[in-house]
Amino acid sequence: MSNGVTHAFSMVDLSDEELCQQITKVPASESDEELTKIQVLGASGQHAAMMRLNHPVRIHVEGHLGDYSFAYNRQADIRLSGNAGHGVAEGMSSGAVRISGNAGAGAGVAMTGGTLAIFGLAGDRCGAGMRSGSIFVRGNVGDEAGVGALGGMIVIGGDAGSRLGDAMNNVTVFIRGNVKSLADGVTEAPLRKREELRLGLLLINASIRGDAKEFRRIVPEAMLRAEATQRGEVVPNWR
Amino acid sequence: MKQRLSPLHLLPPPTNTPWTGGSLNPVRSEIRRKFGASVPLPLPLFWYDPPWHEVTADQADNLAVGVGELGVLVAALRSDLAGPDCEPVFHSGRDSESVDGEDTTVHRSYPRMLPYRSERYGLTVGDFDGSSVVDLRLSIQRDVSGRFAYSPSQIQRWEATPTTSPVAGGSWVPAATFPPDVVSIEHLETKVEQLRRLVDSAAVFISLGPYRLEKELPAIVATHPDGIILRLDEISLEGLELAALTRRARYVMDAAKANTVPLWVVPGKVSPDDAVKLIALGASAVAVDSWCNELIHETHMTGKDATLSYSSPTSHQYDPRWGEFAKGKLGERIQRVEGLFESLQSVANNERLGSLSATWAKTLGVLALG
Numbered sequence: 001m002s003n004g005v006t007h008a009f010s011m012v013d014l015s016d017e018e019l020c021q022q023i024t025k026v027p028a029s030e031s032d033e034e035l036t037k038i039q040v041l042g043a044s045g046q047h048a049a050m051m052r053l054n055h056p057v058r059i060h061v062e063g064h065l066g067d068y069s070f071a072y073n074r075q076a077d078i079r080l081s082g083n084a085g086h087g088v089a090e091g092m093s094s095g096a097v098r099i100s101g102n103a104g105a106g107a108g109v110a111m112t113g114g115t116l117a118i119f120g121l122a123g124d125r126c127g128a129g130m131r132s133g134s135i136f137v138r139g140n141v142g143d144e145a146g147v148g149a150l151g152g153m154i155v156i157g158g159d160a161g162s163r164l165g166d167a168m169n170n171v172t173v174f175i176r177g178n179v180k181s182l183a184d185g186v187t188e189a190p191l192r193k194r195e196e197l198r199l200g201l202l203l204i205n206a207s208i209r210g211d212a213k214e215f216r217r218i219v220p221e222a223m224l225r226a227e228a229t230q231r232g233e234v235v236p237n238w239r
Numbered sequence: 240m241k242q243r244l245s246p247l248h249l250l251p252p253p254t255n256t257p258w259t260g261g262s263l264n265p266v267r268s269e270i271r272r273k274f275g276a277s278v279p280l281p282l283p284l285f286w287y288d289p290p291w292h293e294v295t296a297d298q299a300d301n302l303a304v305g306v307g308e309l310g311v312l313v314a315a316l317r318s319d320l321a322g323p324d325c326e327p328v329f330h331s332g333r334d335s336e337s338v339d340g341e342d343t344t345v346h347r348s349y350p351r352m353l354p355y356r357s358e359r360y361g362l363t364v365g366d367f368d369g370s371s372v373v374d375l376r377l378s379i380q381r382d383v384s385g386r387f388a389y390s391p392s393q394i395q396r397w398e399a400t401p402t403t404s405p406v407a408g409g410s411w412v413p414a415a416t417f418p419p420d421v422v423s424i425e426h427l428e429t430k431v432e433q434l435r436r437l438v439d440s441a442a443v444f445i446s447l448g449p450y451r452l453e454k455e456l457p458a459i460v461a462t463h464p465d466g467i468i469l470r471l472d473e474i475s476l477e478g479l480e481l482a483a484l485t486r487r488a489r490y491v492m493d494a495a496k497a498n499t500v501p502l503w504v505v506p507g508k509v510s511p512d513d514a515v516k517l518i519a520l521g522a523s524a525v526a527v528d529s530w531c532n533e534l535i536h537e538t539h540m541t542g543k544d545a546t547l548s549y550s551s552p553t554s555h556q557y558d559p560r561w562g563e564f565a566k567g568k569l570g571e572r573i574q575r576v577e578g579l580f581e582s583l584q585s586v587a588n589n590e591r592l593g594s595l596s597a598t599w600a601k602t603l604g605v606l607a608l609g
Contacts, residue, residue, distance in 0.1 A: 066429070071437070074364070086422060087420030105420055105421075109420045110360075150360070167412070
């Protein structure tokens, strides 16, 4: 096996339950720097694949997956060479999911941690209801990205559809392209130096090309007002 | 207690029916699942939407256990009952003395409903473990103001945010209308399948409101849930309307070839007699939030000085006095349900209800008395 892959499994030969069991049995690396590498072949649009993984290994999946793949992931560092359906990485709390292709609606919905990176396009309601963690989309996102999100960060390399940031709370969106429309209560804000540095680092970590200076910042208006007040003062009511 | 369905009467068997003993514990049933073993249901009663955030997390956990001890299925997230670093007793179960009097302990776990709301606020992966029913809630949450929203205290409980930096600056948070990762009702089937895979112990139910039954219910049934929950508590319904909607939902499901799929109803305020009449009308289980919420409200009223934030970093301990409190408030009503339910078993399905009101009899298709 090449590229340091020590274990390989096929989704054709194993049920999803068996596959997850096999992945969990693979001994984790003693080094945080170099995770044990696992290759998964035979992905062909299966729904609800590899949910609830909770093992510190690096998994490379070849092919396309259907809806809700990698939901509730913890610890695993996953790369999918292909497209994902709706709700990819739903409820992820730690680890990382990287999708080389496109993702459907609700990518990263209800995430509470970890990193989701989509190198193609993402559908509507990307990052909906997320409570923490980071989402990076190299291409465009659909309508209502970040709807109902309570926390975390969304980075959009391309354009966004309508009502970006609808009902969004303590969330920052960085966007490089055009926005069809912003939702009520969110606004474009200047990119501060410290955010520029932070975003630059995050882009590097997510393997997304580009300069942080190319991005603009979208935040709730109340969050901007709260920033303007000094720490320790009353937090403005958001509605 | 007000009887909403008082014009309906639970009928005894016909006069010439031979004397037979009743079946043993008929209220105990099982939820048949499309895949996997059936899920036991001790009583045809459940607590659908407890306002856990109105009491402390410790109190909520104790109340959930107290009601669970009575065999009522209780809906709760971990974050409803404990902070992030604490395991609720209701979720972990507890050791109690063996009921057969021997000097042994048994581990008691409680039937639990997992409310899977569209936004998934407060939900953690551990919530899936050991739940009996996962309820995919398609009905939209209203707050006390009537908005489709969650109150600040509800969000604070779920997200365990410090009081000094609350979510949304301490304002309400809008509620979702439909799961953001599902593109249409037609695509809901893969969500149902996903939930089945996430929780192999549970039956997957879908709950919805009664507003567009003829159109939406067949579409929901087509996604093959293990059961349907009909929310009839969101609007003010007359007794006949409540009964007719229950009847109608059952007819619609039967017409959609879902005659074996259980229909649970959330009727708002009902008496034990009303609950059994709803079962006779076609419901398989009935929400008794109006009874159980009394426990929350009384606890709230007597403990207003206590902090309502989640912050209870230590492990919870169950105090059996909470069980006595729950039993004192609910015990007689549950016994009445059990007794009336048992009496139903000796009467044919289509002869269990009658009414002296021609309107009720005709509308519901029950026996016209008199």
